Amino acid sequence: MQDNYNRRIDYMRISVTDRCNLRCFYCMPEEGVCKMDHRDVLRYEEIIRVVREGARLGISRIRLTGGEPLVRPGIEGLIRSIRSVEGIKEISLTTNGQLLKDMAADLKQAGLDRVNISLDSLVPEKYKEITKGGNLKRVLESICVCIETGLKPVKINVVIMKGVNDDEIEDLAKLARMLPISVRFIELMPIGHTLQRYEDHYISMDSVMKRLPGLVPVDKVQGGGPAVNYRLPGAIGTVGFIGALSHNFCHRCNRIRLTADGKIKPCLHSDLEVDLRPALREGKGELGDALVRAIELKPQRHSMDNAGGIEGSRDMYQIGG
Numbered sequence: 060m061q062d063n064y065n066r067r068i069d070y071m072r073i074s075v076t077d078r079c080n081l082r083c084f085y086c087m088p089e090e091g092v093c094k095m096d097h098r099d100v101l102r103y104e105e106i107i108r109v110v111r112e113g114a115r116l117g118i119s120r121i122r123l124t125g126g127e128p129l130v131r132p133g134i135e136g137l138i139r140s141i142r143s144v145e146g147i148k149e150i151s152l153t154t155n156g157q158l159l160k161d162m163a164a165d166l167k168q169a170g171l172d173r174v175n176i177s178l179d180s181l182v183p184e185k186y187k188e189i190t191k192g193g194n195l196k197r198v199l200e201s202i203c204v205c206i207e208t209g210l211k212p213v214k215i216n217v218v219i220m221k222g223v224n225d226d227e228i229e230d231l232a233k234l235a236r237m238l239p240i241s242v243r244f245i246e247l248m249p250i251g252h253t254l255q256r257y258e259d260h261y262i263s264m265d266s267v268m269k270r271l272p273g274l275v276p277v278d279k280v281q282g283g284g285p286a287v288n289y290r291l292p293g294a295i296g297t298v299g300f301i302g303a304l305s306h307n308f309c310h311r312c313n314r315i316r317l318t319a320d321g322k323i324k325p326c327l328h329s330d331l332e333v334d335l336r337p338a339l340r341e342g343k344g345e346l347g348d349a350l351v352r353a354i355e356l357k358p359q360r361h362s363m364d365n366a367g368g369i370e371g372s373r374d375m376y377q378i379g380g
């Protein structure tokens with residue numbers, strides 16, 4: 060379906076849970092994590108109904124995210140069911156990679172096409188500090204297993220932050236020299252509680268690119284998305300840059316987001332939400348009409364740059380990135 064600004068909306072990101080086995084400091088508050096009531100979280104049958112209705116409106120690509128999607132039991136079954144929905148051509152997953160190594164083969168078998176793995180540091184102690192307890196070795200093993208399993212292209216999401224991991228830009232990019240992966244540097248976004256720390260840690264994508272001389276532009280990497288992609292001389296993989304603030308890409312935005320508690324967010328950086336639960340649970344109105352309304356509400360562009368963020372809104376773990 061086209062939105063009011065002639066953008067074709069064919070991609071839905073589904074947050075299956077707000078729970079997570081890590082606590083990355085830019086995503087989740089350290090204390091006072093506000094957890095959704097289990098009764099509010101959509102059941103898998105409800106998610107499938109949304110996917111079916113979405114597919115009828117032209118959604119052909121699905122990404123599962125969270126919180127950490129792999130902590131929700133039965134995720135393979137959800138993938139299998141989504142796979143069987145007519146019109147769905149691709150299923151991908153965003154994960155922190157802590158549990159992925161042992162699940163990759165089953166996920167692939169269930170119908171998962173590819174993964175994005177978040178990794179902000181190659182220094183074990185720093186990784187542990189950023190994520191509040193994460194195990195770097197497990198992520199690196201997961202990356203290798205995914206390559207072997209054929210969940211490709213494997214993409215690595217790096218949120219780059221001044222004074223935290225900006226000393227590792229070259230090392231992180233080097234991963235794409237040796238491995239057939241796409242390493243994507245992402246600008247820190249002022250979302251939820253991150254607003255307070257954003258000024259201290261934000262770095263623009265131009266500053267990151269300057270640190271990587273010799274970048275050669277490449278054609279679209281499979282799966283598209285907002286990244287602008289390059290190859291370093293002699294590299295097998297690619298490096299990408301996602302500058303949501305410095306290089307606005309709203310004019311080619313193709314997505315809507317379903318939160319774990321059943322709200323459609325037409326834009327990541329806006330508090331606008333359309334609640335699907337009345338249609339899903341109480342028979343109030345048609346599910347398809349609610350989805351159409353959400354797409355019609357999609358703003359022309361986000362307001363992060365002129366409002367300095369969206370105070371009081373959800374944190375990233377409650378949206379899915």
Ligand code: SAM
Nearest residue numbers: 086125126127153154155177216247248375380
């Ligand atoms: N737990 C999974 C993971 O970490 O990949 C999926 C959910 S996480 C919310 C999705 C993505 O959002 C991750 O790549 C994470 O690094 C990114 N993210 C979280 N907070 C962010 C922020 N304030 N700015 C930019 N990216 C952020």
Ligand code: SF4
Nearest residue numbers: 079082083086126155
């Ligand atoms: Fe959890 Fe992912 Fe957020 Fe880190 S970025 S706290 S792994 S949801």
